[in-house]
Amino acid sequence: MTFSTVNRDDLKAFIEWFGGNNVLTGDTIDEEYAHDELKTVHRRPDALLKATDEAAIRRLLAYANERGIPVTVRGSGTGLVGACVPVEGGVVLDMTPMNKILDLDKDNLTLDVEPGVLLLDIAEHVEKEGLFYAPDPGEKTATIGGNIATNAGGMRAVKYGVTRDWVLGLRVVLADGTAMDLGGKVVKNSSGYSLKDLIVGSEGTLAVIVKATLKLIPAPAKAISLLMPFSSREAALVAAPKLIAHTTLPTAVEFMEQDMWKYSESFLGKNIPHDEHAAYLLATYDATTEGAVDEIVECASAFAVDKLDAHDVYLIDTDDRKQSVWNARGAFLEAVKASTTEIDECDVVLPRSQLPGYLSFIQDLSESTDLRIPYFGHVGDGNLHIYLCRDDLDEATWKEKTAIAFDAMYEEAAKCQGLVSGEHGIGYAKKTYLRRHSDARQLELMEAVKTAFDPKGILNPKKIL
Numbered sequence: 230m231t232f233s234t235v236n237r238d239d240l241k242a243f244i245e246w247f248g249g250n251n252v253l254t255g256d257t258i259d260e261e262y263a264h265d266e267l268k269t270v271h272r273r274p275d276a277l278l279k280a281t282d283e284a285a286i287r288r289l290l291a292y293a294n295e296r297g298i299p300v301t302v303r304g305s306g307t308g309l310v311g312a313c314v315p316v317e318g319g320v321v322l323d324m325t326p327m328n329k330i331l332d333l334d335k336d337n338l339t340l341d342v343e344p345g346v347l348l349l350d351i352a353e354h355v356e357k358e359g360l361f362y363a364p365d366p367g368e369k370t371a372t373i374g375g376n377i378a379t380n381a382g383g384m385r386a387v388k389y390g391v392t393r394d395w396v397l398g399l400r401v402v403l404a405d406g407t408a409m410d411l412g413g414k415v416v417k418n419s420s421g422y423s424l425k426d427l428i429v430g431s432e433g434t435l436a437v438i439v440k441a442t443l444k445l446i447p448a449p450a451k452a453i454s455l456l457m458p459f460s461s462r463e464a465a466l467v468a469a470p471k472l473i474a475h476t477t478l479p480t481a482v483e484f485m486e487q488d489m490w491k492y493s494e495s496f497l498g499k500n501i502p503h504d505e506h507a508a509y510l511l512a513t514y515d516a517t518t519e520g521a522v523d524e525i526v527e528c529a530s531a532f533a534v535d536k537l538d539a540h541d542v543y544l545i546d547t548d549d550r551k552q553s554v555w556n557a558r559g560a561f562l563e564a565v566k567a568s569t570t571e572i573d574e575c576d577v578v579l580p581r582s583q584l585p586g587y588l589s590f591i592q593d594l595s596e597s598t599d600l601r602i603p604y605f606g607h608v609g610d611g612n613l614h615i616y617l618c619r620d621d622l623d624e625a626t627w628k629e630k631t632a633i634a635f636d637a638m639y640e641e642a643a644k645c646q647g648l649v650s651g652e653h654g655i656g657y658a659k660k661t662y663l664r665r666h667s668d669a670r671q672l673e674l675m676e677a678v679k680t681a682f683d684p685k686g687i688l689n690p691k692k693i694l
């Protein structure tokens with residue numbers, strides 16, 4: 230497909246609809262709009278438009294569709310697979326200025342938001358009202374539009390599910406500029422194919438999300454985390470599914486080995502308590518009364534020590550301990566990045582029972598490729614974050630080794646009945662692996678969906694497929 234580049238007449242039209250201050254070109258566009266958080270994919274847009282309102286977006290899309298100008302939607306740019314990078318040039322549409330919280334409906338327990346609202350602002354807004362939006366992806370400065378477009382996961386997925394489970398309705402603008410509402414303030418919906426669920430996780434390739442209706446529930450009274458040390462990786466990974474199957478039902482079960490704490494400690498300049506063990510599970514429990522949480526925590530602790538061979542169970546209950554452990558956990562990605570010259574990442578998701586074997590394979594791969602490959606995991610949902618570190622490799626060797634390592638990692642994940650991405654999406658960086666490890670008929674159906682929504686392919690071209 231050949232696309233048009235943005236010309237003077239296009240810019241005039243954009244300025245009329247978005248206002249002069251919201252249309253940027255050339256060097257006035259900050260370099261950050263040429264990449265996402267991981268910086269493995271680069272391309273500057275011809276024009277950057279700051280989203281103002283739905284009407285302007287409708288006019289833009291109708292026009293871009295007619296002219297064949299690519300439009301790449303962008304939230305906060307915290308993605309890790311190049312999904313918000315305009316690889317075919319054209320327009321980047323920055324949604325962060327559309328950041329109003331529109332309506333909190335206490336009768337229907339819903340929250341209407343514009344797509345540029347940050348995850349951290351949603352949490353703060355609903356918590357003041359004693360309510361809870363459960364999805365908890367690690368990067369709190371991501372937009373809700375970006376979270377929906379990537380079907381973001383996060384720590385609490387074990388008990389509460391992922392972003393898709395909390396999106397009741399969407400208002401979207403299609404590639405031809407038509408706007409429509411999908412789903413709504415309804416808790417159930419069996420009304421034909423769920424177009425809303427197709428948009429969730431579509432990474433800006435099917436439509437632009439201009440409003441979302443989110444599900445809320447009453448907030449738990451409190452949440453307590455338990456840090457459980459184990460003598461080995463294997464022991465922690467064997468314990469994890471048993472902990473999840475136990476009646477105490479954790480909200481989150483994170484897995485890490487000692488090296489990840491050390492990366493974080495050196496990055497943050499602070500030690501976490503009890504960092505001397507080989508491997509850990511970090512499990513969180515919540516409930517609707519404080520007494521119930523205390524009871525659950527006591528029961529889970531006894532189970533971990535008596536039945537799962539945890540060395541001990543450390544209560545992460547004071548503000549100080551919570552901050553130190555969760556800040557260190559939240560810094561893993563940044564800490565690994567800071568430990569080397571460049572990283573690339575793999576976000577496979579596997580049946581939980583396959584994790585011990587898969588991570589042994591990763592260790593062997595690290596040795597055979599002579600690459601440093603740290604990892605940690607949302608082990609509660611079988612999702613691993615595995616990083617390849619460049620260290621002092623020259624460009625050619627780095628490219629060669631990452632290709633060998635990724636080929637092997639995705640191949641092995643497929644053998645373990647795993648999938649290419651658990652939560653970061655496919656974007657541009659993981660397309661090869663989606664194609665390689667998907668059934669041909671499935672890919673045809675995905676291509677047909679893309680064509681049905683966006684026949685001229687202007688929305689975020691060259692992504693996912």
Ligand SMILES: Cc1cc2nc3c(=O)[nH]c(=O)nc-3n(C[C@H](O)[C@H](O)[C@H](O)COP(=O)(O)OP(=O)(O)OC[C@H]3O[C@@H](n4cnc5c(N)ncnc54)[C@H](O)[C@@H]3O)c2cc1C
Nearest residue numbers: 304305306307308312367372374375378381382432433438
């Ligand atoms: C430290 C760190 C921790 C992270 N932890 C997690 C985690 O726990 N779980 C997880 O899932 N991810 C995680 N991520 C990845 C990232 O934060 C998520 O993918 C997030 O959902 C991206 O949101 P964003 O606003 O930054 O979107 P961007 O990166 O700007 O865009 C991501 C995709 O969404 C599309 N998009 C954005 N807004 C819209 C819209 N309004 N309409 C249509 N499409 C749109 C873009 O086109 C692009 O395809 C983490 C990232 C970092 C840096």
